[in-house]
Amino acid sequence: MFRARTLAAEAAGAGDETGWFERLYSEAEAGSAVVPWADGEVNPHLVEWAAGKDGMGKRALVVGCGLGYDAQYLAGLSYAVTGFDVAPTAIERTIRENPGTTVEYLAADLLDLPAAWAGAFDLVVEIYTVQPLYGPVRERALAALHGPVAPGGTLLVIARATNDENPERDPAQMPWPLTRRELDLAGGPLRTVRVEQFMDSGTQPRLRWRAEFRRD
Known part of the structure; x- marks a missing residue:
């Protein structure tokens, strides 16, 4: 996590709040860094939420898919x-490591999504990808999440949680948990179906959000 935090802090100071992700993945490809969230595991809170669901005939979009664990699961x-x-670089590695996959992997920016994606997906999943963003770009990213949700579709947000509505955020200490206000910003005009707050069961238990929004 140290290298990721260093790059994030440098990028925030330079006004390039998202460029550090590519640098981290490139360094990891070269063997000089580690991507801390590339643990090879599907998010367990997604697995729990999706239990019994059948996606046949439905389109899903995974935001900030990284190395594709959640996308492959869906x-x-x-x-x-x-x-x-x-x-x-993350997309190139993901395609390389998943030969024959049915998932369409693309390099794209949440802040500038393809116009064809607007209202196009039955399920949009965002897990832990906005938390590392700092400053104004963070709210812009949150506000962009509901855009690809189709009529009748669902936005699922899973994130670290805080009940402090005005938390201090040190640029060198990302990721920063989402406040309830930020969670509601992600939902935007969508109807709130369910908001859960719970402690996860990891080796270092942390407070989590799992929120489901729907476009009626």
């Missing part, structure tokens, strides 16, 4: 999945 539930990440 494809296994018969969703037609698109996964995107702002880091082209």
Whole structure:
């Protein structure tokens, strides 16, 4: 996590709040850094939420898909999945490590999504990808999440949580948990179906949000 935090702090200071992701993945490809969230595991809170769901005939979008663990899982539930990440190196590695995948992996920026994606997906999944963003870009990213949700579709947000509505954020200490206000910003005009707050069961338990919003 140290290298990721260093790069994030440098990028925030330079006004390039998202460029550090590509640099981190590139350094990891060269063997000089580690991507701390590339643990090879599907998010367990997504697995719990998706239990019993059938994605046949539905389109899903995974925001900041990284190395594709969650996207591949949803494809296994018969969703037609698109996964995107702002880091082209992450996408290249994901395609290389998933030969024959049915998932469409693309390099794209949440702040400038393809126009064709507006209102196009039955399920949009965002897990831990906005938390590392700092400053104004963070709110812009949160406000962009509901855009790709189709009529009748769902936005699922899973994030670290805080009940402090005005938390101090040291640029060198990302990721920063989402406040309830930020969670509501992600939902935007969508109807709130369910908001859960709970402690996860990891080796270092942390407070989490799992929120489901729907476009009626």
